[in-house]
Amino acid sequence: MRFGYSADRLHQGYGGPPKLYAKAERVALHLKVMLMAQLPLTGAIAVTILIAVTAPAVIAQTPSGQTTPAGQAAAAAPAGDAEKGKVLFVKNGCYQCHNYEGHGGAAGARLAPNPLPFRGFVNYVRSPRGDMPPYTARVMSEQDLADVHAYLRSRPRPAPVSSIPLLTR
Structure with missing residues (x-):
């Protein structure tokens, strides 16, 4: 198994210099420790919640260390x-x-219908992991990605499994 998590890697989708991510680095360390200890799924869920709760405050920091309203990043x-x-x-x-x-x-x-936040979406599409090919700015501009992101947000939720007759037999 590989456990190469760091603040850079966890938050590369949000831009900004890595030195702003002291808190994110601690979260990454907790995640790495939990993965190496192979804690049960509930531990992984707890870490996911921890990242979701702490990451927005870290991401919203400006280079001067002051925080900005989270909505400005989305704007x-x-x-x-x-x-x-x-x-x-x-x-x-x-x-x-x-x-x-x-x-x-x-x-x-x-x-x-809930894609990554826009900045994370763009960075992932530009430098994906796994089998997904990268979509450089020559292939899809930032405006193109904003359009795709809007399309994904507009999609309805899939039907619940209980509403599919073949699966409820």
Whole structure:
């Protein structure tokens, strides 16, 4: 097993210099310790909650160390057009792994209706892990990614398993 987690790696999707992430570094250390100790799933869930609770405060820091309202980081994202995003999602082959609705499949994770925050989404698409190909700025501009992000946010939730007759027999 590999356990190469660090603040840089955990928060590369949010930009900014790594020195701002002292708190995130502690979270990464806790995650690494838990993974190495192979704690049960509830421990991993607790770490996920810890990251979700502490990361926004760390991310919102400016280089001077002052915090800004979390909404300002989101305000920097360009406005997206869901209709254009749908066209781009199909044109660039995203549907092949993530399904037309973004609900995931055998080869791709569920993206809709709650994708990563925009900045994290852009950074992941530009430098993905696993089998996903990178989509550089030459392939998809930041505006294109904003459109795809808007499309993913506009998708409805998948139907609950209990509503599928074949699966309730």
